[in-house]
Amino acid sequence: MRARSVTEQARRAQIVGAAIETLAGLGYAATSFKQIAARAGLSSTGLISYHFKGKQELVDEVYRQVVRQFADFVLGFMDQSDTAAGELRAFFTANLRFMRAHRSHMVALMQVRPHVSTRGEAGDHRKMADLLRAGRRAGEFREFDADTMAIFLLALRNGVLAKAAEDAALDLDLCERELLTTVALATGAHDMT
Amino acid sequence: MRARSVTEQARRAQIVGAAIETLAGLGYAATSFKQIAARAGLSSTGLISYHFKGKQELVDEVYRQVVRQFADFVLGFMDQSDTAAGELRAFFTANLRFMRAHRSHMVALMQVRPHVSTRGEAGDHRKMADLLRAGRRAGEFREFDADTMAIFLLALRNGVLAKAAEDAALDLDLCERELLTTVALATGAHDMT
Amino acid sequence: MRARSVTEQARRAQIVGAAIETLAGLGYAATSFKQIAARAGLSSTGLISYHFKGKQELVDEVYRQVVRQFADFVLGFMDQSDTAAGELRAFFTANLRFMRAHRSHMVALMQVRPHVSTRGEAGDHRKMADLLRAGRRAGEFREFDADTMAIFLLALRNGVLAKAAEDAALDLDLCERELLTTVALATGAHDMT
Amino acid sequence: MRARSVTEQARRAQIVGAAIETLAGLGYAATSFKQIAARAGLSSTGLISYHFKGKQELVDEVYRQVVRQFADFVLGFMDQSDTAAGELRAFFTANLRFMRAHRSHMVALMQVRPHVSTRGEAGDHRKMADLLRAGRRAGEFREFDADTMAIFLLALRNGVLAKAAEDAALDLDLCERELLTTVALATGAHDMT
DNA sequence: GATGAATGAGGCTTCATTCAT
DNA sequence: TATGAATGAAGCCTCATTCAT
Secondary structure, three states: OOOOOHHHHHHHHHHHHHHHHHHHHHOOOOOOHHHHHHHHOOOOOHHHHHHOOOHHHHHHHHHHHHHHHHHHHHHHHHOOOOOHHHHHHHHHHHHHHHHHHOHHHHHHHHHHHHHOOOOOHHHHHHHHHHHHHHHHHOOOOOOOOHHHHHHHHHHHHHHHHHHHHHOOOOOHHHHHHHHHHHHHHHHOOOOOO | OOOOOHHHHHHHHHHHHHHHHHHHHHOOOOOOHHHHHHHHOOOOOHHHHHHOOOHHHHHHHHHHHHHHHHHHHHHHHHOOOOOHHHHHHHHHHHHHHHHHHOHHHHHHHHHHHHHOOOOOHHHHHHHHHHHHHHHHHOOOOOOOOHHHHHHHHHHHHHHHHHHHHHOOOOOHHHHHHHHHHHHHHHHOOOOOO | OOOOOHHHHHHHHHHHHHHHHHHHHHOOOOOOHHHHHHHHOOOOOHHHHHHOOOHHHHHHHHHHHHHHHHHHHHHHHHOOOOOHHHHHHHHHHHHHHHHHHOHHHHHHHHHHHHHOOOOOHHHHHHHHHHHHHHHHHOOOOOOOOHHHHHHHHHHHHHHHHHHHHHOOOOOHHHHHHHHHHHHHHHHOOOOOO | OOOOOHHHHHHHHHHHHHHHHHHHHHOOOOOOHHHHHHHHOOOOOHHHHHHOOOHHHHHHHHHHHHHHHHHHHHHHHHOOOOOHHHHHHHHHHHHHHHHHHOHHHHHHHHHHHHHOOOOOHHHHHHHHHHHHHHHHHOOOOOOOOHHHHHHHHHHHHHHHHHHHHHOOOOOHHHHHHHHHHHHHHHHOOOOOO
16 A cells, blocks of 8 residues: 555545535435535546545545544543443443534444445444453443343444434433433443443 | 325335335345336336336335334234333334344335435334333333433344344344343333233 | 347347447547447437447447358358358458448448457357368368468458558459469469359 | 657657557557556656657557567568568568567557557558569569559468467467468469578 | 646446336 | 336546646
8 A cells, every 4th residue: 555645645635524524414325426526626526536446435435534533532531441331431421422523424424334345343343342241250240241232232322323413403411311321220330430 | 195096006015025125135225226127027117107206205115114014013012011111022022023024124124214205213212202201100110211211222223123134143032132131221120021 | 138129129220330330430449429329319328328238238249240241241152152262262252342342341340359358250260260171171272281371361351351441442353353363372272263 | 850858768768668568468448648657667647748749649659669670670681681582581580580579569569550640551561562563573473463462461461460469379380381381372482492 | 857636528337217109 | 007218417437638846
């Protein structure tokens, strides 16, 4: 993989940004190169093809970029905790906070996810399951199958974010409080402080 | 809404059926009129346009039909219970059972949902919230905000089904057991028999 | 391979015809769907894609059709002879006569040949070599390697046709007389009447 | 025609060389500026446009250069003979030898020939016809029309080279022996030593 | 001279939809 | 009703070429 010039990186970022806006605003189906080029102020769709080998590469790049930003944001919160239960709590808090701060990125993520070529979601799942296993070994959680519980918790996270993405009026504070309680009960966490 | 002849209804059903198969087999993006017509044994895509005002109407009809079949299936289970907690338990059991019995319909549903014009999901949500409120009034559940909890439970349901839809090897029995326990804990149900 | 309706066959023939004209008039590089559609009086290039799976299929079909017409024409001449040398003579005569009668088809053939996916030229070669072998067994020709001589004779044929294709002023009658003599000498044919 | 600096000549030669490689390796259709630049180690296709007025000029230059190299090679052989028949023999020998020694140049030539704007082939033809006329005057050949025979002999040459270009397994030694015999018979050369 | 980013025309293809039969 | 041919818009992509640095 050859290096990319700074100019090129800037253009790619600009295009990815325009793609994110478009995805968030119009949905995946209506996100054509024409729309993206217009929103980015480019003179032709050819420029997009010039910087990305194909539509798939752009889509994948959008996904990677949002996911990375998202992961950075979330991990920033989680590092501060030292128990598994604490990390879990931080995980959900961070997710909702990201939603508040970067709504359109979140919506774009939801739109683009089904069309990504290689999803790193297996990673999400594995990390969550590992966290749960660690917590169980430490006696922080009740007895459950870690992989299955990981599915549940990620389902909760995804569902709540999806709801928030489509219903801007949702009360995220209430959601957050209830979510933490619910997760604590579901995992049998003695203490999630 | 004018009446539809029996022949027309049959044709529409045939087309909707082929659309479901196609959605389940190829995904939304690859589900063109051409594919649907081929799978339905029709000799022209024109016939689809003849019976449906546009692609949107077909998509909506697919959604309505699968949702109705799904709802019928699920409600059949729930009628047999008389406590809210019991109904909740039946709800999740029924959902997973439907997944086992009508996998392709479920997958089609997941594919088509993002493209439906008017989702009846508000209905899903309302019903779930009502059930939860009733249960709370009866003292079956712990204290929570019913609307928020409804979001959580539907998120769980959707996430598990989505997972099952994309990973055919998922152990649904294990999932079911864990899910019932988890839901009971999350809602504080004293008894979910 | 499903059957084709008569209408479809007509349209395909029309498109192939327009493609041949365009190839003969503008050369391969300038033969776009747009040009073909214009020459065929079609309202859009989409119609070409409707009748042919892709450009390659059209190109192949043009080739097949011209080659078949060409082969029919040539074989019509050759059937009348009973010696190998006579057939050879008829072959060259027929080739030049076809050039005179269907110039643009010949030119189109030259243009399209390098872009055909599966050339049946192996067939040409084999038939020619078989003819030469038969003639040698019958003692009509001198000693030579049949496969190599086949290459030579087909090279002669192709070269003369190519020359005639690009130079409309070429004296084909003179060419024909000289060619027959030359081939007779080259193959050591005792008699090519 | 203004003078070209030595640097410029070097660059042009480099580009032409890369174009030849590309033509031989990928065929004309796939020979874009991008490919040529990549193979030449240039970092921009703009440089090609800078040194050549347009694609046509590059194509023509490739043709000119290969043809010159080819002509030099062939003429080197022919100078050593003093009879017309001897020169003819040397001509064919040299052609096949060039094919063996510079296969990719030969293939590139075949690829590029149809797209050259002003072919110098008239020159080839004239030279061959002159040689034949000289030979006839000297009584070395039988009676024939020199221009027509020139067409035949060049057709033979082109056809054999084309065959060799597309079929790497062709036995060139056998080809050469048969070709010399055949040409001798065709031209009625008493002696082609 | 060289770079690499930008341009804009043009290519093929797919699609939902319309229309005559 | 049903057919299948026709339509035209829109999509992505490639290409030679231009331009500022």
